[in-house]
Amino acid sequence: MPAFDLRTPLRAMRGAVRENVALAPYMHLRVGGPVDWFLEPLTEEDAALCVRVCRDSNVPLRVLGGGSNVLCSDHGVRGAVLHLGGHNRMVRDGLRITAGSGVTLASLLRSTKEVGLAGLEKLTGIPAHVGGAVAMNAGTREGETFEYLTSVTVIEPTGELQVLAKTDLQPRYRDGGLGDRIVLHATWELYEDDPNAIFQRFSESLKRRNATQPVSQRSVGCVFKNPPGDAAGRLIEASGCKTLRNGGIEVSGVHANYFVNSSNGTCAQFLELLEEVRRRVQSKFGVYLEPEVKLWGF
Ligand SMILES: Cc1cc2nc3c(=O)[nH]c(=O)nc-3n(C[C@H](O)[C@H](O)[C@H](O)COP(=O)(O)OP(=O)(O)OC[C@H]3O[C@@H](n4cnc5c(N)ncnc54)[C@H](O)[C@@H]3O)c2cc1C
The missing domain is CATH 3.30.465.10 (Uridine Diphospho-n-acetylenolpyruvylglucosamine Reductase; domain 3)
Incomplete structure (x- = not known):
């Protein structure tokens, strides 16, 4: 049960205000815990109302698109998520x-x-x-x-x-x-x-x-940014990390900068794998890879 209420200040909003909503189904990777409030305003004015209400109530607000570049904590995120999936004109x-x-x-x-x-x-x-x-x-x-x-x-x-x-x-x-x-x-x-x-x-x-690319599998696209003058995928592969696995999360055998969720993987497993790949690349090439994926809930 969230410690703060958004239903009352958003009672004039057209659209859905839902509490304690699992985020995994909205994530391309199908990983992530719940958010306190999930807001689906029908109109652009209603979306602006969500922003004003969250600002006035000091509630952190994130926007979710297709969830193809977000890694969400297994424990979920505090605050509110704005989803504009219905804005499809x-x-x-x-x-x-x-x-x-x-x-x-x-x-x-x-x-x-x-x-x-x-x-x-x-x-x-x-x-x-x-x-x-x-x-x-x-x-x-x-x-x-x-x-x-x-x-x-x-x-x-x-x-x-x-x-x-x-x-x-x-x-x-x-x-x-x-x-x-x-x-x-x-x-x-x-x-x-x-x-x-x-x-x-x-x-x-x-x-x-x-x-x-492993297009038919669950992923967040490229996990790391390409370092200047090189490709993260090349460095990961050359460090022997292709197909490295941690629980249900695996470095793709098709493209090493993609980690795929092959069987009920978790965010914690994803992050452990990310750290291990980063460690191996740094020890072999002296390059510290920066994540491209957006981390939510950390
Ligand atoms: C299989 C696969 C292949 C991919 N290939 C590519 C590729 O070739 N090139 C590439 O660039 N990316 C690629 N990506 C990554 C991803 O698709 C892109 O980063 C994309 O732009 C994310 O869009 P999204 O709608 O899924 O946003 P989300 O993942 O939902 O969000 C990404 C970020 O955008 C913000 N955001 C979302 N909607 C809004 C909004 N309305 N207003 C303001 N901020 C917003 C979020 O808050 C978050 O910070 C790939 C991902 C996958 C899974």
């Missing part, structure tokens, strides 16, 4: 497409390629929601989320809604530069191309990804 206006935070990249890509709008196929295969993709500036070797992005509508930490142009932000490698802002929706300006040509590029990217 897409609107097309000529070359521009606007998508809500809860739209999956897969459905955004499907919709744009069907109408002959090109550019986003560079993000093929990233299992993100729009909000998480913008927050992380998700990308591949071919391109990043911010490449064709023109604006993002956010909730400021004060609870105000704000429209930011791309030039207001300084996106970096795997960081959209939003700080504590929450993405509500984003707009991209794409270019016209033959849907078959877009589909061709999409299929080639997917084929490459399927051959080099």
